[in-house]
Amino acid sequence: MIVSFFNPYAGFTGLVAVMLAIFLSHNTGLNKTSIENGTYSFNALIIGIGMGSMFNFCIAFWLVLSIVIILSVILSVIFQSRLRPYGLPFLTLPFVLCFWAVLLVAKDFEAINFSFRNIYWLNDAYAIGNQELVSFLMFMEKLELPALVSTFFRALSSLYFQNNIFAGILIAAGILIHSRIIFSLIVIGFLSAYGFNNIVMAHPEGMNYYLYGGNFILVSVAIGGFFVVPSGHSYLWAILSVPITFIIVMALGTIMAQWNLPVYSMPFCITVLSLLNFIALKAPKGKMVLTPLQFYSPEKNLYNYLNAKERLLNANHIRLHLPFIGQWMVSQGYDGNITHKGDWGKALDFIIVDHELKTYHPYPATPENFYCYNIPVLAPADGYVQVIEDRIEDNEIGKINQQQNWGNSIVIKHAEGLYTKMSHLRQNSFKVKTGDYVKQGEIVAACGNSGRSPEPHLHFQVQTTPHIGSKTFAYPIAHYIAKTAAKVEVKEFSTPKETEIVYNATANTTIKKAFEFLPGFNLSVAAESMEEGKWEVFTDAYNLSYIYCHHSKSVAYFKQNEIMFYFTAFEGDKNSLLYYFYLACYKIYLSTEPAVAAIDKFPLQLTKNTIAKWVQDFVSPFIIFNRLHYESFNEADSKDFFNSGITISSKQILHLPSTKKTVNQFTIEINEDQIKSFTFYKNKKRIKAVCTPREY
């Protein structure tokens, strides 16, 4: 924007155009979020700048401008609704179409005159600034830069309808500060075009700067890192996309020349839309990914994508829990060598053992003397009871029933194509019947010794079809604790291994209630020398929950399940209390037993501006070497079951290739089932924020 004010007329017209577009879209009741994102106004901005720099101001000019802006908003809405279902942006299509229309008719409107300000731009500079500015700009123009470099800067300046080196340098610097990825893509796009032109010699005398800027560079950025998550592959496509655009530019140029119309960014629109559509349809999964959520920065897009891939891959999966209470041992894991073979390999057998790993007491080994015999078996997740088999007697120890292999079994349907089955249950132990809806954790039957079971154990498998005897399907357990001789670990979306002792974690009621942010929950947060936070919890149309701060207008998205609370995204003011709360409570384990730390990773854009960060940004599509870790630990007084007070301490740790350092440290005080306060460091000063629930 600043750069476009080099041509103040153009800047001013752009501003007017945007305001008009926003005013229009508000009054036609368009989607508010889209309006705020500038969806309907950015084409108007370019039209405004373009017309402002091309025509002299007069009443007729403003009238025509208004009409064209209206048209651009209408086209924006139409293109948006037609292209969105394919996940495609509508780019600058409205601008190109509107501007062509203006150009075709402008010469017939006698009231409107072409301006030659662009040619005499030094006059304008003199008018705004003074002699010094002019001489500075002249100096810049005369600077003897290598042709390649000066062309590059001029090309950049043409992005904003300019043609001078200084504007180009400013733009380049601005882009570099904003995004290293965009900067590198601009260079790549420019070089690709330059190289291609030198080979095919389309413009032996050198190319029009506007072609570079308006099309090649933009295509490179769009394909390399904006609409596609940046990666090595996207960079290759960025290089390749330029010659494609080149050919379209030439072809379209030839056609449009008949009407004396420049191609503007039409080739850009055509190439980008074609390539994106192609990528969406055909690109191998994982190598090229269309930006799932646009953060208007390739770095953010990339880091958020990588982070989400690590953290949230399973967030929407159906969560299966271990189908029992207390500690059981995996006696046979996936593809075990006793019976879990072939198509039926992805199954788990569980037993109960004592400290000496014995499975029964006292002697003799009758089914009743086995620890797991007649112990309740639970529904691993909510669902409908699909099948129950309950007619098979228990075996004596050591004997097996190969006629009715699975013994008494229950199949529960959790979703289309997702069933769980528990087998070898005790006859007449079923607490539910076919067709019942069961909740996760509800007792459905008891462990027994029926079927192909020489001694009491629980067989558990996930399957995609509803029959007893269906093939198994590998599907992880959402959350459990695994105990081996060496350590106790919290496992997420993992499959218990043979000989591990496993159990479901139980939530700590105090922490769980403190983090139970239900829609409508209000919190006032106050800290010394910080703006007060006025937080409210909302749930949006996509069922995403977030905390919104009415003062800072910041948003922090979160998720919670029975055992974890975690933030998924933050947008807004990074000086707000909500931001520090987001950092402090990035991932909270809602349990104190066992005492283990919750470990997670932040998206990398949260690292401070350092050389290491810039280097990382430049190479981020290819390699990630910086890591920003998160760790939280619940310091419950283990001596106090009622936990009236719990302190959670957490920290943010930056891992660089050579060193690691703690960036920030936080504590969260919980008392009487509420978050009472949290502390963090800001400018090396420890700040305490006090939270008070707000009444309506």
Added chain:
Amino acid sequence: MTKLKYERPLIKKMNAGMMNKFGAQRENTPVTHIDGVSVKSIIEKYGSPVFVLSEQKMRQNYQTAVRAFSTRYPKVQFAWSYKTHYNNAVCNVFHQEGSWAEVVSGFEYKKALGNGVAGTHIIFNGPDKHIDELKLAIENDSLIHIDHFEELYLLIDTCAQLNKKARVAIRVNMDTGIYPMWDRFGFNYENGQAWQAINKIIASGKLQLVGLHSHIGTYMLSTAAYGIAASKLCDLAVNCKSQLNTVVKYLDLGGGFPSANTLKGAIGLVKTPSVDEFAEVITATILNYGFKTEDLPLLILESGRVMIDDAGYLLGSVLANKTLSDGRKATIMDFGVNIMFTSFWFDHQISPAQEVSQFSEDTVLYGPLCMNIDIVRETVNLPLLNRGDHVVVHKVGAYNMTQWMQFIAMRPNIVLIDTNNQTHVIRKAETLDYLEQLEVIPTHLQQNK
């Protein structure tokens, strides 16, 4: 060649009575070792009689009980019943296993604190809590189980004085269909006193109602009674939530689970229910009562006897044999009811500690006291024993070492066999000095000046 053991001659009436599948009840399989340590060596080292406790057995019992409950219910906590056995070494075995402490008097309370139990992990039961003890318990955030209204009012006043909220539960007694009904402890459920007490607690604003407690009896052979007790406590808990907006955080079902001893007067072999069977009834009742998962109360159990009874042995020796006036044989042992109080309740199993012949006879087993009540077993079928022979009395771990007396004889050593089969004295045999330590003789009665 070793000298053959002398065995006195025996004339026995032919008994061709009804066959039964158990055969004649004989208890003459010798028990020569406890946890791998020979009885003979223990007696040589620590004297006779001597109590022996098996640490391994205690831990096993604890783990079995925990497993029985924690595989059926997600939140379970055991509290070691101090009155069952409050020797510090024993208490610490259970505390190491994760047990809280359940105490019924001020000195037990202080013992628990001394054993390093956090105040918040001590349950303070009993009808006689002194005001200074209550203050201590309030300060330590212990769980005070109120027994009567007088105590309730005292607590409210004390809390007001200290300006601190006490964590309390009420003990509830109820009709669980068994006799005798223990209605002398706590507040009655059926007549509404329990609900009245709860209301007073909430209304006072000085007390925090955290739990409900019942203890329906001791040596209970009916599991169904626990189901009834649990459901009545659940009923109160649900009402607390719905009517008083108070979430009851724990239900304490007390203790009372039997060990495998034989109650006097039991006919034939009565099968005592296992901990699993009690667990099944109690947990199923609570789980089916309709609590929300996050409001499921913690289940506390105060089992003592079932944890330690069969981990305790009494080793003793024969003093003499007699023939009584009616022709019955009698054997006099060096231990009696003074240190084996439970022989009033149980027919303790007694085994010889050395090889014996296949012959046995019915005998009356007397203790060494010159008191007529000192009868260890009224009749027991034992092999023929001589003076100096050793016997092992089984399942004496519970209550004996807290209810014993130094009457005529003093209290003997208690020896613990640890999990590595090493023996440790955990309470020394009493001496005259110890006995006279607390005595004060007024000057005019002092003989040796």
